[in-house]
Amino acid sequence: MKLSDYIEHVTGHARSIPEANVEEVVDALLNVYESGKTVFVIGNGGSAANASHFAQDLAKGTLRDPAQVRRLRALSLTDNSSFMTALANDEGYEHIFVQQLKTFARPGDLLIAISGSGNSANVLRAVEWARTNDLLTVAFTGFDGGRLHSLADINVHTELPDMCATEAIHSILFHFVAEEVKRRMAERDGKR
Incomplete structure (x- = not known):
């Protein structure tokens, strides 16, 4: 396969994702921001890397002046290796995210899986x-x-039986969502 074929393969599948589903995610993030709640992001393997990157883009990418403007709180539960490994060792790997949520999450927060x-x-x-x-x-x-x-309230699904391409599409989506949230937050604050 040539690079151009792979790019077409990935973008072709990315184009098939309903924009309404992505819009729901943007709206959910803006609602979390408006209500002062927290976003938690989870995943395994490449999805853990995407979770970490997406949470960083949401939190750091939405920093704005003036300093007193409220920020979007977003945390990846894949990043605290001490907590994760203690939970995996003592409770079992299947508990590494739920136990962190029990510690940190509150009603009205948002979980992105x-x-x-x-x-x-x-x-x-x-x-x-x-x-x-x-x-x-x-x-x-x-x-x-x-x-x-x-199981999830909102689902953005890539009908693609290829893990690497799926993770690439997710990364594209996360960058778009973070940029759109940032743009709309600036609009709400009267800034462009």
Whole structure:
């Protein structure tokens, strides 16, 4: 396969994602911002890297002047290696995200779950807990969406049986969403 073929493969699948689903994610993030709540992002492997990058883009990317303007609070639960490894060792890997949510999350917060397969036990357990504890849940999935596809309140699904391409599409989506949230926050604050 040539690079141009791969790029067309990825962008072709990215174009098939309903824009309304992505718009729902942007709206959910803006609602979290307006209500002063927190965004938590989770995933495994490449999705963990995407979770970390997306949370950073949301938190750092929305910094604006003046300093007193409220910021969007976004944290990746994949980044605290001490907490994660203690939980994995003592409770089991399937508990690494749900136990962190039990510590940090509050009703009205937002959980963004990233899973190419949609079947990661630790991600599913966290989303189940979040739904029963009044957090809004968003899923970014690939392949057939797995169980996560129907479990989350909002789902952005890439019907693509290729993990690397799915993760690339997710990264594109995360960059778009972060930029759109930043743009709309600036509009709401009367700045361009």
